[in-house]
Amino acid sequence: MPISQSILEQIEKSDVDDNQKTLMKVLLEIEDSGLYQYKSTYRKLIKEFAEKKETDDHGNTD
């Protein structure tokens, strides 16, 4: 089932950058699919996001 409009609206209103908003939607879709092994999926996504952010931050500084 698609994530409800009211939740999507609230995510859009959150005071975080677009990448984090996307990550939030992905996490909710994972929950909706009823994933059993959530830990490894969550960890992988969070690690990827943190690494990407670090690269982006360095890129901006350079």
Next chain:
Amino acid sequence: MGIQIKKVCFTNYRQYGTQDIVFEGNDNNNLSVFIAKNGTGKTTMLNAITWCLYEEEKFIGKNEALPLLNTAVLEEANEDIEYPVKVSVQIEDEDSYITFNRSLRFRVTTMSNGNKNAISEAGLFEVVRQKKKGVSNTEIINSPEAEMIVRQYFNPDIYDFYFFDGEQLKDFFDKTKSEVIKGSIFNISQVTLLENAIKHLGTISWETKRQIAKTNPNYEAILNEKADVDNKIDGFVKAIQGFQAENDELSKKRGELESLLRTVAPIKQLQDEREEKQQELDNIEEEEKELAEEKHSFLREYMIILSTYPSLVKTLGMINRKETSGELPPQIDRELVQKLIDHIDERCPVCDQEIGDSAREHLQRLLDDLSVSSATSNYLKEIKYPLEEFVEDAKEYKSKRTKLINKENAIASRREKCEKRLEEIGKSIGNYDIHVNSKVNIPETERNLQEINDKISANVQSIATNTAQLEIKRRDQEKLARDLEKEMKKANSIGLLIKEDSLIDSLLKCFHSILERITGDMRKEIEEITDAIFHHMIWKKNTFGDVTIDDSYQVKVFDKKNHVMTGSLSATEQMALAYAFTLAVHQASGKNCPLVIDSPLGRVSDENRANMAKSLYEVSKEKQIIMLFTPDEYSEEVKRQYDLITNPITVKLSEDESHIEEVF
């Protein structure tokens, strides 16, 4: 018009045998009336629909033993043949026709006593969806996706909000049910997704923090301390919720006991007076709180004024003395004289004459005589007025204090009178002669009422104590979170892990905040709609105040004086409240689903039937309503309204009661 049930088709199903029942609306409304005598298939219609959708006959009696297979078919059955029992429910929404098909095959055996027995074999559930537009527009969906389609249209968790038994209202607002309602509403609004994401992120957050802690002993110590505080906070929150839940329950019981006492004519007046006094006492408590605030402000203000009062008076006296002696304001500008002395070689800026030695000596004397500079003089003039105000205020201290004390005494005296009268009423009711009215044991009811009141007061006290401790722990929690952040910054060596932790914290914060807003908005929306529909349905316009729904989805109705009166509602009013709440849940779920009601007016008193029938007709202009009546319930006053707008479907059972013989 939203989702509509168009047709229910039966094959060998109970007394319906093999039939199609079609529900037709018209341009103005979508109201269907179905009339059947008790035992001829009224509730079976409801059971057939729930069996088709949920594989369960939700409204079946506990002692039901007849098989699903129609008894006439069973009696004539051949053991070599399989007999299908099938129910199809056809619905229509904006863009599709959907048919839910459930079937179960039966094999028949003959028992030693000669009776035939139907044994169920394999079953099938499928959904046929036909899009209104498009070329390849029909699809057949099997389990488990088929069950998902059911969930989308008729969520099984709240089935009785679509298929409603008017006779079973007693438990409609039961506490345990409100938890189910809350859970289902959270499900509908996908709040459970947010809750699960928060739970999972919480676990990962804890593990990440542990990993960081291994590299920093300070961090670990603070983390442990914070975990301890978090647990204590959880404990306080749960304790507060527990006391509040208990008080909700006690208030409900109190309402019931009060209603009971009101039924005894000789003490009705006393009971009414007691409720008035109780309300007065509540108002007095509010006034006491306001007075306490006023006293605090007064003390804060006067603590400063009184502690500086001697200095204020001294300074003001000095300014007044200088004014009297002419030193204030000074007639000579000290700065100008000093400038003349400093630039003695220049000409006087006032008279343009040269300044000689004698003039210089004169100027020096003037300067020596001046004790107040212009700047100081201006400053003293500036502060004089506020000082006077402070001193004046200080003089009013006693009168203001007396006024506050008098107010406090007046409130205390009113409280004393009120409490005394309440005690007298309690004694009068408690000592009421039990033999005068045998139906209600008044002294015992009174004792129970007193015990409930004492328990409620004790719970209120416990809530206050726990809330105070919770506040302290929340402050500790905030401090520890800040300390953790500081320690985290020190541990730069594990940069990526810290970034992950910070991201998890940010995600958690966002999800918590969304969860809070969504649940709050949802509850508020249901509350507002319930209130509006209830007031629209109810014809006693001057009795009822607000309808509220608390965080645990308990529905309460207040009277105009703000007394809870949920427990005192008549059966008709309970029904109106149940309809209002049901329709609010429908609306909040975002799907305009049909409402099938068994005995829609069954508990409505005769004089209110026409009104309730009219209210339901109004609802049918916006959504489909199918009503299952007995002929008695479909009384003249209802018939007069509904026969004009709909063609009632009446079913007639065969003489041997094995099947429905006629549908007209």
